[in-house]
Amino acid sequence: MKSRLHMVIGLLIVVVISVYGYVTIQRSQGEDQTQFNHEISLSIQSIASDIKIDLGHLAFSMLFIVDQVRLHEPFKEKGGQEILAEDFVSFLSTSAFFDQLRLLDIEGNETIRANYNYGSPALASSDTLQNKGDRYYFTKTMALNKKEIFLSPLDLNVEHGQVEQPIKPTLRLAMPAFNKSGEKSGVMVINALAQGVIDHFNRRAEELSVRHLYWLNQKGYWLAGEEETSLWGFMYPDRQSATLAVRDPQAWQSIVSQLHGVTRGKHGTYVFTTIAPQQALVGVKSVQAIVDPEQWKIVAYYSDSEFQAIFAEKHYRQLLVLILTAVSLLLLFGLLVLFDNQRLRNQESYGRELETKHLHERMKSTGIIAGGIAHEFNNILAGMTANIYLLKKSHFENSEESHLTSMSYQVDRAAKLIRYLLTFSRQGFVQLGQLNLSELVDSECKRFGKEQSVAIELQPDIAPDVSIEADEEKIRSMIHELLVNAVEAMEGDETGLISVSLKKSGYKFTSTTGQNHDGLFACLSVCDSGVGIADELIPYIYDPFYSTKEVGKGTGLGLSAIYGTVKIHHGDIKVISEPGKGACFEIMLPFKQPKN
Numbered sequence: 001m002k003s004r005l006h007m008v009i010g011l012l013i014v015v016v017i018s019v020y021g022y023v024t025i026q027r028s029q030g031e032d033q034t035q036f037n038h039e040i041s042l043s044i045q046s047i048a049s050d051i052k053i054d055l056g057h058l059a060f061s062m063l064f065i066v067d068q069v070r071l072h073e074p075f076k077e078k079g080g081q082e083i084l085a086e087d088f089v090s091f092l093s094t095s096a097f098f099d100q101l102r103l104l105d106i107e108g109n110e111t112i113r114a115n116y117n118y119g120s121p122a123l124a125s126s127d128t129l130q131n132k133g134d135r136y137y138f139t140k141t142m143a144l145n146k147k148e149i150f151l152s153p154l155d156l157n158v159e160h161g162q163v164e165q166p167i168k169p170t171l172r173l174a175m176p177a178f179n180k181s182g183e184k185s186g187v188m189v190i191n192a193l194a195q196g197v198i199d200h201f202n203r204r205a206e207e208l209s210v211r212h213l214y215w216l217n218q219k220g221y222w223l224a225g226e227e228e229t230s231l232w233g234f235m236y237p238d239r240q241s242a243t244l245a246v247r248d249p250q251a252w253q254s255i256v257s258q259l260h261g262v263t264r265g266k267h268g269t270y271v272f273t274t275i276a277p278q279q280a281l282v283g284v285k286s287v288q289a290i291v292d293p294e295q296w297k298i299v300a301y302y303s304d305s306e307f308q309a310i311f312a313e314k315h316y317r318q319l320l321v322l323i324l325t326a327v328s329l330l331l332l333f334g335l336l337v338l339f340d341n342q343r344l345r346n347q348e349s350y351g352r353e354l355e356t357k358h359l360h361e362r363m364k365s366t367g368i369i370a371g372g373i374a375h376e377f378n379n380i381l382a383g384m385t386a387n388i389y390l391l392k393k394s395h396f397e398n399s400e401e402s403h404l405t406s407m408s409y410q411v412d413r414a415a416k417l418i419r420y421l422l423t424f425s426r427q428g429f430v431q432l433g434q435l436n437l438s439e440l441v442d443s444e445c446k447r448f449g450k451e452q453s454v455a456i457e458l459q460p461d462i463a464p465d466v467s468i469e470a471d472e473e474k475i476r477s478m479i480h481e482l483l484v485n486a487v488e489a490m491e492g493d494e495t496g497l498i499s500v501s502l503k504k505s506g507y508k509f510t511s512t513t514g515q516n517h518d519g520l521f522a523c524l525s526v527c528d529s530g531v532g533i534a535d536e537l538i539p540y541i542y543d544p545f546y547s548t549k550e551v552g553k554g555t556g557l558g559l560s561a562i563y564g565t566v567k568i569h570h571g572d573i574k575v576i577s578e579p580g581k582g583a584c585f586e587i588m589l590p591f592k593q594p595k596n
Contacts, residue, residue: 013333017326025319032311033269037262040210040271044298045260047204047213048273051296052280054197055151057097058190059281062149062173065091065101066188069177074112075105075185081112085123088114092121099157099168100191103177106142106184108133116193132189141174141187150174151277153294154194154223156235163235169194169223198224209310210302218295220245220252244299255297268303431471434594437522438466441502444479456487456496463503466522469592470569478565482526482585485559489530489583499527507588509572517570520591527584533577541575562587 068087072080088101092114103112110129115122132138141150152172157164171192179185198215201224205213215224220243221233233242245252251265260273275296302310445460468475483498490496501524508518533541542563562585566573569589577583 009333013329014326017322017329024322029311032314033307036209036307036310037269037271040208040300041260041262041273043204043208044213044271044273044300047201048275048298050200050204051197051275051298052277054200055277055280058171058173058192059149061091061095061098062175062188062190065190066175066177069103069186069188070180073179073185074103076179085112085114088112089121089123092116097193097196098190099170099193100189102132102189102191104132104138104187104189106186107131108135108138108187111186137172137174137189138187141176141189142184144176146176146178146182148175149281151281151294154217154296156232157191163232167232169198169232201225208300210300210306212301214244214297214299214301216244216297216299218256218297219243220256220297223296255299265301268301268306270299270301272297272299274298431473432469433472434592435468435470435472435475436465436594437468437470437475437524437589438462438464438502440472440476441479441500441524444476444483445500448480448483452487456490456498458483458498458500460500461502462500465594466502466504467592467594468522468569468589470589474565474568478562478587479524481559481562482524482587485562485585486526486528486530486583489528489532491530497529499525501525501527504591505588507572509588511567511570511572517572517590521571521588522591523586523588525584525586527582529582532579532581533575533583534579538575538577 065087068084072084072087074081074084084103088103091101092098096116096119099116101112101114102110105111109131110124113124113129115124137150137152144150150173152170152174154169154171157168157170171194172189173192174187174189176184177186177188201213201215205225213225214222216222217234219234222231222242222244224231230239230242233239243252244255248265248270251263251270254261254263255270255272258272258274261271263270263272275298277294277296442460442462445458445462449458483500486498487496490498503523505521505523506519507521507523508516510516542559563573566587566589571587571589573585573587575583575585
């Protein structure tokens with residue numbers, strides 16, 4: 001019962017530690033992911049700020065050029081147009097950020113056009129100048145007021161209806177130009193090369209701890225951060241489905257509906273923020289950006305396996321600490337269990353020793369009393385026996401002689417009881433000699449088997465040449481009493497079985513005097529298949545006149561005499577019994593090797 005309780009407690013410890021460990025690791029992973037998302041969010045917000053700064057530089061450049069148009073008045077003075085054209089070429093020579101500068105009059109005619117030409121800036125010839133009056137950016141810009149600016153969506157430059165190769169990611173900025181009199185005189189258009197901004201974005205993306213950082217337009221098309229075959233899908237008919245909205249629609253729905261945040265996707269996590277380009281331009285000297293609603297999304301993505309790989313070492317350490325803690329607790333619990341079991345064994349051993357001590361003391365006291373009474377009664381019986389003998393010598397009638405015979409039988413019976421008491425009290429006469437116990441047990445078993453009228457099977461198992469130093473008569477009487485006790489225990493059982501065993505065995509015990517005995521002993525055991533003895537009765541079975549039989553059956557001195565005989569010969573006796581399963585008496589007598 002105790003071991004089962006310990007097993008349950010041990011299992012409970014394992015379950016509690018497992019649940020606690022699972023909850024702790026899950027909570028730790030949640031905290032790690034929250035912190036990780038926060039760090040990524042700060043990084044992408046920094047990247048978004050860089051893009052806004054780049055847009056701000058474009059606005060400053062546009063303001064500078066528009067102001068040059070006002071100063072030189074190219075639509076009124078031929079010299080002013082030439083000076084401005086030279087400024088355009090010079091401007092392109094000192095910056096790789098612009099692809100084209102154009103000045104349109106109020107009709108949309110190109111007055112000046114300077115091309116970057118991949119690092120070799122030049123003016124377009126007059127015969128190549130075109131009218132752009134029907135272009136959306138011209139009409140929208142002409143409707144603007146002073147300090148207002150138009151910003152086109154980010155796309156690829158198209159020449160003659162085809163995407164220019166190599167591709168040129170382009171942003172178009174346009175502002176109305178005014179003369180010194182404050183009259184609107186035309187439109188200034190700048191085609192900005194966005195590749196520099198994209199390259200800056202890609203460099204910053206490499207600093208992140210995740211592999212995927214996307215730059216998307218408001219429809220979910222990739223502008224940067226994805227493989228080339230998936231970029232600029234809206235510019236190519238065969239890439240129209242290359243959008244995050246198609247790849248992970250649920251995640252995209254969450255991304256497009258919020259300015260910034262974190263959302264779960266099919267197989268990972270998205271951390272995102274929003275750039276509104278017009279807001280980046282508004283802060284430049286009170287410029288107001290007029291543009292069709294356009295937003296860019298900066299999105300960082302990492303898969304679940306990628307997150308686990310990043311934090312694998314930390315989580316491994318946590319798991320290792322948890323396992324070590326569990327093992328330590330189980331070892332501690334095991335030590336406590338061992339200590340508790342040892343304590344219980346010590347208590348049980350002490351209890352047995354104390355019980356044995358009390359039993360020995362009680363038996364000793366009982367033996368003293370029984371011995372004193374036996375001596376007194378023996379004296380009385382001696383006188384009665386002598387008188388009966390004298391009376392028998394006299395001449396009595398037959399009837400009277402029969403009474404004397406009955407009296408003589410009763411006196412002999414009383415004398416036998418006295419001998420039992422003297423044996424129990426170890427005060428009787430003892431004559432020690434070398435005794436072959438094997439032969440004695442064998443002969444007694446055979447004689448006893450012949451005397452029995454009941455069908456009880458006797459099974460002897462006697463080892464040869466087991467010798468002791470003992471009083472043969474007392475040992476013979478002890479064997480007889482053991483067999484009689486076994487038969488009486490099986491009264492009414494016609495299929496009873498008595499097993500008698502004799503062998504040599506190592507044994508140690510502490511006698512009633514406190515002396516330790518350790519060595520080779522003759523082990524005699526007599527076992528029956530009778531009714532057995534209840535545990536609570538075993539401490540009293542050797543007491544004189546104690547009997548579990550009915551009144552008038554047995555004297556209650558047989559086991560007392562056996563006990564006394566064993567102790568006279570410095571041996572030990574113990575009984576193993578269970579109610580309904582018989583009893584087994586084991587007697588240990590010091591082995592004595594015969595002298596040659």
